[in-house]
Amino acid sequence: xxxxxxxxxxxxxxxxxxxxxxxxxxxxxxxxxxxACSFFTSPTSTSALAIxxxxxxxxxxxxxxxxxxxxxxxxxLAVPSTSTAGVxxxxxxxxxxxxxxxxxxxxxxxxxxxxxxxxxxxxxxSQIVLRHTAHTxxxxxxxxxxxxxxxxxxxxGTLSYxxxxxxxxxxxxxLLRQNKANKAIETVALGYGEGSNPLADAPLAYxxxxxxxxxxxxxxxxxxxxxxxxxxxxxxxxxxxxxxxxLLTVYEDFDFEFDAANxxxxxxxxxxxxxxxxxxxxxxxxxxxVSHTWLNYDNEVAGDKGSFDxxxxxxxxxxxxxxNWNQLIVEPNAAVFISVEDQESYVTNAAVSVASKDITLxxxxxxxxxxxxxxxxxxxxxxxxxxxxxxxxxSSVDTIASTNFSGNDVFSARIGLGLDAAINQAxxxxxxxEGHGLGGGEYNAVNVDAFIKVAF
Numbered sequence: 001x002x003x004x005x006x007x008x009x010x011x012x013x014x015x016x017x018x019x020x021x022x023x024x025x026x027x028x029x030x031x032x033x034x035x036a037c038s039f040f041t042s043p044t045s046t047s048a049l050a051i052x053x054x055x056x057x058x059x060x061x062x063x064x065x066x067x068x069x070x071x072x073x074x075x076x077l078a079v080p081s082t083s084t085a086g087v088x089x090x091x092x093x094x095x096x097x098x099x100x101x102x103x104x105x106x107x108x109x110x111x112x113x114x115x116x117x118x119x120x121x122x123x124x125x126s127q128i129v130l131r132h133t134a135h136t137x138x139x140x141x142x143x144x145x146x147x148x149x150x151x152x153x154x155x156x157g158t159l160s161y162x163x164x165x166x167x168x169x170x171x172x173x174x175l176l177r178q179n180k181a182n183k184a185i186e187t188v189a190l191g192y193g194e195g196s197n198p199l200a201d202a203p204l205a206y207x208x209x210x211x212x213x214x215x216x217x218x219x220x221x222x223x224x225x226x227x228x229x230x231x232x233x234x235x236x237x238x239x240x241x242x243x244x245x246x247l248l249t250v251y252e253d254f255d256f257e258f259d260a261a262n263x264x265x266x267x268x269x270x271x272x273x274x275x276x277x278x279x280x281x282x283x284x285x286x287x288x289x290v291s292h293t294w295l296n297y298d299n300e301v302a303g304d305k306g307s308f309d310x311x312x313x314x315x316x317x318x319x320x321x322x323x324n325w326n327q328l329i330v331e332p333n334a335a336v337f338i339s340v341e342d343q344e345s346y347v348t349n350a351a352v353s354v355a356s357k358d359i360t361l362x363x364x365x366x367x368x369x370x371x372x373x374x375x376x377x378x379x380x381x382x383x384x385x386x387x388x389x390x391x392x393x394x395s396s397v398d399t400i401a402s403t404n405f406s407g408n409d410v411f412s413a414r415i416g417l418g419l420d421a422a423i424n425q426a427x428x429x430x431x432x433x434e435g436h437g438l439g440g441g442e443y444n445a446v447n448v449d450a451f452i453k454v455a456f
Contacts, residue, residue: 034095035110048097051110058110063353065104072096109352117261118306118354122299123397125256125265126310126341127361128217128443129228131393133252134314134337135363136213136230137273137291140451141248142318142335144209144236145277145287147428147453148244150322204426204455205238207246211451217256219443226256226265242279248272248291262302269295273314283323289316297343299354306348312341329371333389338362361395365414380423387416391436412440416447426455 034050051059061069068076100106213230229252236246250271257264273291280286293312298305316337323330338360345356367389374382393410418432434447 048099049108050095050097051108052095053093053110059098060109061106064100064106068101069106070099070101076101107351118299118301118304118348118352121258121261121263121265121301122297122343122354123357123359124224124258126297126343127359127395128224128256129252129254130312130339130341130359130361131363132215132228133230133250133271133293134316134339136232137248137250137271137289137314138316138318138335138337140211140232140234141275141277141287141289141316142320142333144207144234144246144453145244145275145318146285146320146322146331148207148236148238149242149277149279149285150283207236207453207455209234209451209453211449213447213449215445215447217443217445223259224256224443225259226254228252228254236275244277246275248275250291250293264300265297267295267297269293269312271314284319284321286320287318289314304348304350304352306346306352306354308344308346308354310341310343312339314339327372329373331369331371333365333367333369335365336362357397359395359397361393363391363393365389365391367414380421383420385418385420387414387418387434389414393440410440410442412436413438428453
């Protein structure tokens with residue numbers, strides 16, 4: 001904290017010196033003690049308030065008892081909190097008097113040029129958090145439904161091996177059952193056991209799975225550096241060979257630093273959701289998921305901190321296939337999610353009011369996962385895979401900040417490598433690494449992911 005205080009003091013002093021040099025272009029304001037623009041300038045004034053503005057500084061009316069503010073006796077600034085003055089109205093660098101029109105009082109804040117506000121940081125960070133968790137849920141459910149209903153493989157399901165048919169993939173779970181059947185037949189033929197038919201065993205109907213995911217983010221426009229942890233736990237039931245239903249819960253924890261704002265955004269949340277999947281053809285499944293999240297955020301910019309709660313809905317769907325191709329398994333996937341997050345209003349420690357926000361965003365992604373299954377005799381089997389996807393992000397925010405992170409209409413790429421293992425008929429696990437945000441121009445990120453599934 002002492003370090004941040006020194007930095008803020010040095011920054012405010014430099015702004016004051018620069019503004020004083022430039023203030024010769026504006027009228028002199030005798031009798032007032034000018035205030036340099038800073039994050040902590042939130043004075044309440046009942047008379048003329050002199051503020052030194054540098055090029056790009058932005059004045060904002062936080063609250064007022066009158067309809068407008070008069071700047072140097074002529075230019076007016078409306079009261080609503082979305083109204084700003086500075087470069088936008090064309091004010092030159094200098095010292096200006098802000099006076100409530102018709103008496104009363106007003107509270108102002110000033111954001112220095114080249115810095116980022118509470119709103120900027122909040123919008124940028126929360127959009128990244130929302131997209132990350134929504135993607136993790138969408139990807140996990142799509143993988144789990146495919147592994148349960150298809151004979152293909154996935155990051156959370158059984159591994160696959162190319163059989164004699166050119167159209168159907170045979171799961172390692174089936175191969176393990178068939179190996180068991182062959183051994184039983186041999187035993188019966190030799191007179192060492194009682195006859196049975198393990199192939200008659202029905203596929204295991206219940207699945208419990210867990211997944212942990214950590215994403216490390218590196219940003220450009222706001223000098224972003226931080227990470228998100230997701231821990232998922234799920235349970236599902238195979239109603240029939242063509243349908244599955246399940247429940248999931250997610251814990252998320254995030255912590256970001258924004259060097260451009262000398263700030264941090266951190267928080268956590270809990271999600272509960274339900275999903276359902278259906279086999280459309282022997283090689284194609286579809287799934288849908290609905291989930292709700294309760295979150296709390298801590299948003300700090302240059303020492304000025306505020307906390308707020310939020311709630312979020314995520315709606316997602318996948319269309320996933322599994323096909324054999326030259327001893328490989330190709331798993332094409334098309335996914336979409338839409339999420340709506342409502343963020344409550346709050347007041348920072350420096351009495352800066354931040355309005356409530358509604359953020360709506362989504363993603364459409366398309367691309368294949370290609371697997372190389374490797375049989376290890378009659379024991380555990382593994383699968384190596386590579387993945388590439390094109391992603392299109394879109395969003396809408398009910399208030400507009402000056403952040404360099406747009407989040408609107410952004411195209412990017414995602415690539416990944418992984419290894420999955422089927423320990424036995426009931427247990428599978430895996431590990432993967434992905435890079436995403438590639439080519440989008442807003443951030444780059446690396447995800448590390450691990451899962452385990454147990455069927456019974």
